Amino acid sequence: MGSLQEMFDTARAENRAVLIGYLPAGFPDHEGCIDALRVMVESGVDVVEVGLPYSDPLMDGATIQQAVDIALSAGTATPDVLSTVAAIAATGAPTLVMSYWNPIEKYGVDAFARDLASAGGVGVITPDLTPEESGPWMRATDSAGIDRVYLVAPSSSDERIAVVAGATTGFVYAASTMGVTGTRTTVGSAAGELVARTRALTDRPIAVGLGVSTGDQAAEVSAYADGVIVGSAFVRALLDAPSRGAGLDAVAALAVSLAAGARRR
Amino acid sequence: MALASSDSPELAGHFGEYGGRFVPEALTAALDELDATFRSALVDPAFRAELDWLQATYNGRPSPLSEARRFSAQYCGGARVLLKREDLNHTGSHKINNVLGQALLAVRMGKKRVIAETGAGQHGVATATAAALMGLECTVYMGEEDTRRQALNVARMQLLGAEVIPVTIGSRTLKDAINEAMRDWVTSVDRTHYILGTVTGPAPFPEIVKEFHRVIGSEARVQVLERVGRLPDAVAACVGGGSNAMGIFSAFIDDPQVQLRGYEAGGDGVETGRHAARFSGGSPGVLHGARTYVMQDQWGQTVPSHSISAGLDYPGVGPEHAWLHDTGRAVYEPVNDDEAMAAFAALCRTEGIIPAIESAHGLAGVMRLGRELGPEAVILLNLSGRGDKDVETAARWFGLDGASPEDGG
Numbered sequence: 001m002g003s004l005q006e007m008f009d010t011a012r013a014e015n016r017a018v019l020i021g022y023l024p025a026g027f028p029d030h031e032g033c034i035d036a037l038r039v040m041v042e043s044g045v046d047v048v049e050v051g052l053p054y055s056d057p058l059m060d061g062a063t064i065q066q067a068v069d070i071a072l073s074a075g076t077a078t079p080d081v082l083s084t085v086a087a088i089a090a091t092g093a094p095t096l097v098m099s100y101w102n103p104i105e106k107y108g109v110d111a112f113a114r115d116l117a118s119a120g121g122v123g124v125i126t127p128d129l130t131p132e133e134s135g136p137w138m139r140a141t142d143s144a145g146i147d148r149v150y151l152v153a154p155s156s157s158d159e160r161i162a163v164v165a166g167a168t169t170g171f172v173y174a175a176s177t178m179g180v181t182g183t184r185t186t187v188g189s190a191a192g193e194l195v196a197r198t199r200a201l202t203d204r205p206i207a208v209g210l211g212v213s214t215g216d217q218a219a220e221v222s223a224y225a226d227g228v229i230v231g232s233a234f235v236r237a238l239l240d241a242p243s244r245g246a247g248l249d250a251v252a253a254l255a256v257s258l259a260a261g262a263r264r265r
Numbered sequence: 266m267a268l269a270s271s272d273s274p275e276l277a278g279h280f281g282e283y284g285g286r287f288v289p290e291a292l293t294a295a296l297d298e299l300d301a302t303f304r305s306a307l308v309d310p311a312f313r314a315e316l317d318w319l320q321a322t323y324n325g326r327p328s329p330l331s332e333a334r335r336f337s338a339q340y341c342g343g344a345r346v347l348l349k350r351e352d353l354n355h356t357g358s359h360k361i362n363n364v365l366g367q368a369l370l371a372v373r374m375g376k377k378r379v380i381a382e383t384g385a386g387q388h389g390v391a392t393a394t395a396a397a398l399m400g401l402e403c404t405v406y407m408g409e410e411d412t413r414r415q416a417l418n419v420a421r422m423q424l425l426g427a428e429v430i431p432v433t434i435g436s437r438t439l440k441d442a443i444n445e446a447m448r449d450w451v452t453s454v455d456r457t458h459y460i461l462g463t464v465t466g467p468a469p470f471p472e473i474v475k476e477f478h479r480v481i482g483s484e485a486r487v488q489v490l491e492r493v494g495r496l497p498d499a500v501a502a503c504v505g506g507g508s509n510a511m512g513i514f515s516a517f518i519d520d521p522q523v524q525l526r527g528y529e530a531g532g533d534g535v536e537t538g539r540h541a542a543r544f545s546g547g548s549p550g551v552l553h554g555a556r557t558y559v560m561q562d563q564w565g566q567t568v569p570s571h572s573i574s575a576g577l578d579y580p581g582v583g584p585e586h587a588w589l590h591d592t593g594r595a596v597y598e599p600v601n602d603d604e605a606m607a608a609f610a611a612l613c614r615t616e617g618i619i620p621a622i623e624s625a626h627g628l629a630g631v632m633r634l635g636r637e638l639g640p641e642a643v644i645l646l647n648l649s650g651r652g653d654k655d656v657e658t659a660a661r662w663f664g665l666d667g668a669s670p671e672d673g674g
Binding site for chain 1: 286289290435448455550559567
C-alpha cells in the first residue's frame with residue numbers, strides 16, 4: 001500500500017492530478033460500498049475517501065445526506081467504516097476516512113487513529129475540526145503515523161490558510177466554493193484563486209473538492225490543483241442506477257472519465 | 266475547577282472543556298467577523314443606547330415580577346414563588362431580547378439578510394419581527410414536525426414577511442433545522458447573518474446570546490431585592506438550549522448562597538429513552554459546533570430527542586450549562602411531559618397565566634423545589650414564554666377537543 005505522499009509524487013512525475021473518490025461506508029450497503037470502491041480503484045481512482053456516516057452532516061448537501069441516511073438506517077457504525085477501509089486498503093490504493101468530529105471523539109481519539117492505522121488507513125479528513133481544537137488529534141495522528149487533512153475555504157484569510165496548512169499533513173483540502181457538497185454545473189473561479197493563495201503559503205499538495213462531477217471539470221481543476229476530489233457524483237451514480245450492476249457500471253464509467261480528465265490538465 | 270464567574274468564563278470561547286468552535290473552515294471568517302463586531306458593539310455607547318431604547322419602547326422592558334401567591338400556596342409547599350414575566354415581552358417570550366441585539370449586529374456588519382432556526386417557533390417569530398422592524402430579508406428553518414405542532418407560529422412568521430422553510434430530513438425537528446440553517450449560512454455568509462437562537466453553537470454564539478439575555482437576570486435581581494429585601498434562595502428555569510436559563514442565572518452565578526436549578530424535558534421519562542434530558546441521559550460530545558452534553562449512542566451518533574414541548578426538544582444544551590453542571594454550580598433535573606402539563610394547568614387556574622409548555626417544565630420543577638425548601642424559601646422562576654401557541658396541544662392533552670383550556674374541566 002502506498003502513502004499519500006508517494007501518490008502525489010507519482011502523479012506529479014506523470015504530469016497529472018491525483019483522483020480522489022468518496023463514498024460513505026454502508027452505502028448502498030456494507031458490501032455494496034466495498035464493491036463500488038473497488039470498481040472505482042480499478043477504473044482510475046487513485047485515492048479512496050471512505051465517509052463515516054454521521055447523523056448531523058452539516059457540510060453535506062442533499063445527495064450525500066440521502067446516502068448517509070441509507071447507511072445509518074441499515075445500522076452502519078464505526079467498526080463497519082474501519083472494515084471498509086481495510087478492504088479497500090488491501091487493493092493498494094491509499095485510503096482515507098472522512099469524518100465529522102464527534103464520532104472520532106466518542107470512539108476515542110487515540111483508539112481511532114490507532115485502529116485506522118491497523119486497518120491500513122493512511123489518514124483522516126475532518127471537515128468540522130479546526131487546528132485550534134486539534135491538540136489531542138495531532139498527538140494521536142502523529143503517534144499512529146497517519147495523515148490529518150484540514151480544509152481551507154474561499155473565505156479563509158491568508159493567515160488562516162497558513163495556520164491550516166501548517167497543521168495539515170498529507171494534503172490541503174481546498175473547498176472550491178462557499179457551500180456544501182453536491183454536484184454543480186461549474187466549479188467556479190474561487191477554487192483557482194484559493195489554490196493560488198494556498199500554493200504561496202505551503203509546499204504541501206493541494207486537492208480541490210466540492211462540486212466536481214465530470215471529466216471536463218476534473219480537467220479544469222487539474223490545471224491548477226494536485227488532486228481532484230469527487231464524492232456526490234459517485235453517490236448520485238449509485239442512487240440513480242436501476243440495479244446494483246448498473247450502478248457499478250455507472251461508477252466505473254464516471255471514474256474512467258474523471259481519470260481521463262485528471263490527465264488532460 | 267473554579268466556579269464560573271459571570272463575567273469571565275470564556276477562555277477563547279471555552280467553558281472549561283466545553284464550548285469551542287467545531288465548524289467548517291468556511292465559517293471561521295464569519296465567526297471572527299461576528300466576534301469582532303460583537304466586541305466593538307459592547308463598548309460602543311451608541312449601540313447600547315439603541316438596544317436599550319428598543320428594549321424599552323418596542324419590547325416593553327423591564328418585564329414585571331409577579332407574585333404567584335395562589336400557585337405557591339396550593340402547589341409549592343407555601344414557598345414564595347416570584348415569576349419573571351418574559352412571557353409579556355413583545356412576541357411572547359424571552360427570545361426577542363437576543364434577536365434585537367443580534368439583528369443590530371447584522372445591521373452593523375452590513376448584512377441584508379438574516380436566517381434562523383426555530384423549534385417552538387418563538388425564536389423564528391422574534392427573528393421575523395426584528396427583520397421586519399429593521400428592513401432585513403428573513404428565512405426561518407423549522408422542522409416539518411414542528412411546523413405541524415406550531416402551525417400558529419408558522420402563520421405569524423409568514424405574516425411578518427419571513428420565508429419559512431420546513432425541514433424534511435432527519436428527525437424533522439430543531440436539530441435538523443439547525444443543520445439546514447448552517448448549510449444555508451455556509452453558502453450565503455457574505456450577505457447573511459445567522460441569528461442563532463440559543464446559548465449553543467460555535468463561539469462566540471453562546472457568549473453573545475447570554476449577553477443579550479443578561480437583562481433578564483439583571484432586572485430580576487433588582488426586582489427581587491426591592492420586593493423581598495434579600496436574594497432568592499433559588500433561581501429556576503426550563504432548559505432547552507438554555508438561553509432563558511442562562512439569562513436569569515447570569516446575575517446570580519457569583520452568589521453561592523443562591524441555588525441555580527435547570528429543568529430539562531423528561532418527555533415520557535428518562536428511563537423510556539424518549540426524552541430530551543441531556544444531563545440525565547446524555548454524555549459529553551460535540552454537536553452543532555460546540556462541545557457539550559449531547560444525547561448520543563455509543564458511536565457518537567445523535568439520538569433523537571422527545572418532548573411535548575417543541576422548544577425543549579433538542580439533543581444538545583448550551584456549553585456553559587455543561588460547565589455549570591460539572592462544577593456543581595447549577596443542578597439540572599428532568600421534568601416529564603405529564604408533570605409539565607399538570608403544572609401548566611395549575612398556573613392557568615391559580616394565577617390566570619397560560620404559560621408556554623416550555624416554561625411549564627420550570628413551573629413543575631418549582632413545585633418540587635418549593636416542597637423541598639419549605640415555606641420560608643423565596644424562589645425566582647423565569648416564566649420564559651406565554652402559552653398562546655400551545656393552546657391546541659394543551660386542549661388535546663386535556664381532552665378538550667377544540668374548546669379553549671379555560672373552559673375545560
